[in-house]
Amino acid sequence: MNRRNFIENSGKASIALSLLGLYACKNSKKDQGTTITTPEETAAKTENIPFFKLSLAQWSIHKMILEEGFDPFNFAEKAKGWGFEGLEYVSQxxxxxxxxxxxxxxxxxxxxRELNKRSTDNDIKNLIIMxxxxGNLGIKDEAERMKAIENHHKWIDAAAALDCHSIRVNLFGEQEVDAWKRYSAESLSKLAEYAAKSNINVLVENHGGFSSNAALLAEVMKEVNMDNCGTLPDFGNFCLKRENGEPWGAPxxxxxxxxxxxxxxxxxxxAVSAKSYDFDEAGNETTIDYVKILQTVKDxxxxxxxxxxxxxxxxxEEEGILATKKLLINTAKQLS
Known part of the structure; x- marks a missing residue:
């Protein structure tokens, strides 16, 4: 072999080895799970991730449970199958x-024990017990109020055992504003003090009566002024009065x-509750501007x-749950 042929053959071998090395390096990175993406691709993926995680309130399937015989212990499996990451139980x-x-x-x-087993088996997180x-936490009668507080203790203990972060309580009781605020704050303070020992939050939802007056509920929160006492804003449930003075059901x-x-x-x-009732042909909620209200949450x-x-x-219930989930994800993409 002359020098010229030797150099040509050596050059070809070098190129082959170089290509082989690049191929091996590429496969090595692939085997290690390394993915090379452009800044534009990274930004696009980030934009598609909502600023929140999705949980499912068990009340969304209360008809399935109470009217159709669905086993409430199968809540974790059902929620996981629908693509949720967290569970919000309903005590009743x-x-x-x-x-x-x-x-x-x-x-x-x-x-x-059973709820923990089901959530663990389905790899989904326990979050809240509603x-x-x-009992009425905003009532003047001290014996009745203390009994209501005591009744909530077992649910705080259960929330701690389930590794939830909170329980949600109702503030019903007095029909006069100042009295309601006073006794509600007293009860919440006692509950929050008990719950703090287990690192549990006590949350109040706008859920009828004076609690649906957000300004009044905010005043109660300021009066309590404890780190583990807060709110669970619900996109609905802002009804202050119903026909014939009915607490629920009436227009x-x-x-x-x-x-x-x-x-x-x-x-x-x-915590935040995304309430929904019905949807138009475009998938928007018919009574709540999700862009406006979810922007407030993000802000x-x-x-x-x-x-x-x-x-x-x-x-x-399944169709409504999935429609709400889709609406939340799509709305998040439209926010500034």
């Missing part, structure tokens, strides 16, 4: 299970401005979970 949906055992403490232990029907005759209300409650928010610097709570009648 487990009343039947708790009544099976006359020993209240043992019944609660069994409930917590506590209902445990609303006086409503608080929902956009103003959410803005007033967000400084104290440790408040909130980055926690947003819970889907569908309460409509036209769509099935």
């Amino acid at each position: 949906l487990y009343t039947g299970e708790l009544e099976k055992n006359p020993n209240t403490a043992a019944a609660m232990d069994n409930l917590v 506590v209902d029907a445990e 609303c005759v006086e409503e608080y401005d929902k956009y103003k209300g959410v803005k007033e409650l967000m400084p104290f928010a440790k 408040a610097g909130y980055t926690g979970y947003v819970g889907v709570e569908y309460e409509g009648d036209r769509l099935s």
Whole structure:
């Protein structure tokens, strides 16, 4: 072989080895899970990630549970299948299970054990217990108020055992504003003091009566002034008065401005509830401007979970839940 052929053959071999090296390096990075993306691709992916995580309020399937016989213990599996990351339990949906055992403490232990198993099996996070029907926290009668406070203790303990961050309570009681504010603040302070021992928050939702007046509820929060006492702003539930003075069910005759209300409650928010009732052909909620209200949530610097709570009648609960989830994700992309 002459020098010229030797150089040509050597050059070809070098090129081949170089190409082989590049191929090996590329495959090595691929094997290691390394993906090379452009800044533009990275920005696009970031823009598609909502500023919040999605959870599911169990009340969204209360008809399935109460009317269709759906097992409430299958909540975790169902929510996971629908693409949610967190669970918001409703205490009253487990009343039947708790009544099976006359020993209240043992019944609660069994409930917590089973819920923990189901959430662990489905790799989904427990977040909140919505506590209902445990007494009036805003009532003047001290014996009644203390009993209501005591009734909530077991749910705080359950929330801690489930590794939730909060319980949600209602503020019903006195029908005079100043009295309601006073006794509500006293009860919340006692509950928050008890809950602090377990690192649990006590949250109040705008949920009828004076609690749906966001300005008044904000005043109560300022009066309590405790780190683990806050709000759970709901996009709906701002009805102040209903026909014939009914607390629920009857048509609303006086409503608080929902956009103003959410803005007033967000400084104290440790959770958010995305209420929905119905949707138009474009997938927008027919009674709530999601762009406007979700922008308020984002502007408040909130980055926690947003819970889907569908309460409509036209769509099935599954259809309504998925429509609300889709609307939240699509709306997040439109925000500034």
